[in-house]
Amino acid sequence: MTQDLFAIPIASMKGVSAPKAGELHALGVSTVGELIEYYPFRYEDYRVRALHEVKDGEKITVQGTIAAHPSLQRFGGKSRLICRVTVEGLLLTAVWFNRAFLKEQMEVGRDIILTGKWDQRRRQLTVAESEFPDRGGGRSGTLQPVYSVAGSLTQAWMRQKIDRALVEYGAMIPELLPAELLNRHDLMPRREAILRIHRPENTHEGQEARRRMVYEELFLFELKLQAYRALNRKAPDGIAHKISGEEIRAFAAALPFELTEGQKQVINEITHDMKQPFAMNRLLQGDVGSGKTVVAAVALYATVRHGCQGALMVPTEILAEQHARSLGRLFEPHGIQAALLTGSMTDRKRRDILASLQMGMIDIVIGTHALIQEDVFFRRLGLVVTDEQHRFGVNQRSVLRRKGLNPDVLMMTATPIPRTLAITVFGDMDVSTIKERPKGRKPIKTYWVKHDKMDRVLGFIRREAELGRQTFFICPLIEESEKLDVQNAIDLHMTLRLALPDLQIGLLHGRMASAEKDAAMSTFAAGETTVLVSTTVIEVGVDVPNATLMIVMDADRFGLSQLHQLRGRVGRSDHQSYCVLIADPKSENGLERMQAMTDTDDGFEIARRDLELRGPGEFFGTKQSGVPDFRLANLLNDFAVLEQARDDAAALTAEPAFWSSPAYAGLRDHLKREALASGEPLD
Known part of the structure; x- marks a missing residue:
């Protein structure tokens, strides 16, 4: 749409009162342009069909003739009108509820069109709407759009106002796509497509109109991403790291384990990017336990060897502390100084860390969101690594990046992202994937049981304890909730202490003081605690190789990817590990989730099924995930169109003519309105 249509307030339209305008604003419609692009989510089919085409219980529109005088029944202030x-x-019975006024209009021999639910056994139609052809007009023979409405807004009112907007302003609807793309994909013109989406003559026409607008929606989105990539590549203002292959190989050889082929491959991809004069923007994804942290360690080592500093930001203090310990051990033999920075530090210690960081005495800092506070300064930041990056808001990530002069950026996630979402959410990034698991790791055996099998679950804990192994026991909430009837960590901790008095039962949750959390985690990691009852604070990254049993209470309350993350806390040694999910299969999607978890332990397959069950908006469990809110496109059903749109946008932005030719002025204007043509980072 042109900027003009989006500059016309909706309240300026005839018939749109101030209260109605307010209700439209709540639906995201503030301008005429937004009203025209407020598409129906389905259609009511008022086309006349033959009875033999209809299944029992279906909605149908039929045309017939009144065969007998109607009868009217009244009961309790309500009425039922019956007519043959x-x-x-075929003689059938038509029934209206609370439409007594129609009786006087029903003359024997008069034609009538009926829309309602068909009862095949009774040969009865429960009528929702009816009209008489001799009056003209009406909805019969049409596909009527159905819009999302709320408050006092009705379907009839919304249809009328959109019709009026299309009549008055339809001529102002511009064409955004170049002719070459319209011809290549056989797409109808934009103005016609918008008109036909709202008022299709038939199903095929509506489908073709939607196909055109879905392509445009995905193409314009991909154009932003590809334009950003193209502009970023044109500006060699990043840090061209001088990386010695010999030093990288020496660092890898000093590791206490051998790198997998998958790790070596992504290290090559990352170090290649770091050598380039433009800033790296790469996503590293891999299943739980695939060794992403070691890859990040190699990249951080490389930036320090070039004379820069590195930062690793993680979502929780527990994970930050674990990374600080593990990375500290790896870097210490090479004379690299790593430090921890979290919000719970004492003021004095924090001041010392900040001063050392600013003077360049600290090479690598590991921390939580404390890294993005205003008083955190680097001497020369060369690489930013964010772990489980989707847990940070987009603003948080960009603040850390701006603490250096275009540092390289590496984002990591152990939530394998389906290709669909990787293209949309991370389309401006290069993606590295580790699918290989470290050698010697056995697949985790997964079972699900109902709540009445708790005795068997306790027996499982005892058997693992007798073998010297440990157990994670996870539940969704810290304390009792009136809204959700779920087991909570504090009550569960007491229950297990009574049921297993000879075992040491620990407790860990997010509301504990930092020192208490450290103590709970440390005693469990040291093997002094047999069972750790915890909330999902341990979901990401916590590494206790001796833990071989993961039990999740009320597992149906968790998303599939979150369950897979929890399962990944075990299976981190050569011992056989297990995951037991305690769930109510009757809850929404409960059975499907449990079956998915027991069918496979492949994180990428789990992620694909999670996307199917929950949709892209909920996949990451955060509103700031970057998942676009498309009006028409569906990332599951329109994936082939998404890939085509991405390829078209990449090819177009690679052409010098795109940035200068008048033929593409409309698309360049669109990018300017989106504030992306200036090369600003997408987040």
Whole structure:
């Protein structure tokens, strides 16, 4: 749409009062342009069909003739009107509820069109709407759009106002796509497509209109991403790291384990990017336990060897502390100084860390969101690594990046992202994937049981304890909730202490003081605690190789990817590990989730099924995930169109003519309105 249509307030339209305008604003419609692009989510089919085409219980529109005088029944202030109607030579019964006024209009022999639910056994139609052809007009023979409405807004009112907007302003609807793309994909013109989406003559026409607008929606989105990539590549203002292959190989050889082929491959991809004069923007994804942290360690080592500093930001203090310990051990033999920075530090210690960081005495800092506070300064930041990056808001990530002069950026996630979402959410990034698991790791055996099998679960804990192994026991909430009837960590901790008095039962949750959390985690990691009852604070990154049993209470309350993350806390040694999910299969999607978890332990397959069950908006469990809110496109059903749109946008932005030719002025204007043509980072 042109900027002009989006500059016309919706309240300026005839018939749109101030209260109505307010209700439209709540639906995201503030301008005429937004009203025209407020598309229906389905259609009511008022086309006349033959009875033999209809299944029992379906909605149908039929045309017939009134065969007998109607009868009217009244009961409790309500009424039922019954009339015999001949349709296709068949005598059927039509029933209206609370439409007594129609009785006077029903003359024997008069034609009538009926829309309602068909009861095949009774040969009865429960009528929702009816009209008489001799009056003209009406909805019969049409596909009527159905819009999302709320408050006092009705379907009839919304249809009328959109019709008026299309009549008055339809001529102002511009064409955004170049002719070459319209011809290549056989797409109808934009103005016609918008008109036909709102008022399709038939199903095929509506489908073609939607196909055109879905392509445009995905193409314009991909154009932003590809334009950003192209502009970023044109500006060699990043840090061209001088990386010695010999030093990288020496660092890898000093590791206490051998790198997998998958790790070596992504290290090559990352170090290649770091050598380039433009800033790296790469996503590293891999299943739980695939060794992403070691890859990040190699990249951080490389930036320090070039004379820069590195930062690793993680979502929780527990994970930050674990990374600080593990990375500290790896870097210490090479004379690299790593430090921890979290919000719970004492003021004095924090001041010392900040001063050392600013003077360049600290090479690598590991921390939580404390890294993005205003008083945190680097001497020369060369690489930013964010772990489980989707847990940070987009603003938080960009603040850390701006603490250096275009540092390289590496984002990591152990939530394998389906290709669909990787293209949309991370389309401006290069993606590295580790699918290989470290050698010697056995697949985790997964079972699900109902709540009445708790005795068997306790027996499982005892058997693992007798073998010297440990157990994670996870539940969704810290304390009792009136809204959700779920087991909570504090009550569960007491229950297990009574049921297993000879075992040491620990407790860990997010509301504990930092020192208490450290103590709970440390005693469990040291093997002094047999069972750790915890909330999902341990979901990401916590590494206790001796833990071989993961039990999740009320597992149906968790998303599939979150369950897979929890399962990944075990299976981190050569011992056989297990995951037991305690769930109510009758809850929404409960059975499907449990079956998915027991069918496979492949994180990428789990992620694909999670996307199917929950949709892209909920996949990451955060509103700031970057998942676009498309009006028409569906990332599951329109994936082939998404890939085509991405390829088209990449090819177009790679052409010098795109940035100068008048033929593409409309698309360049669109990018300017989106504030992306200036090369600003997308987040």
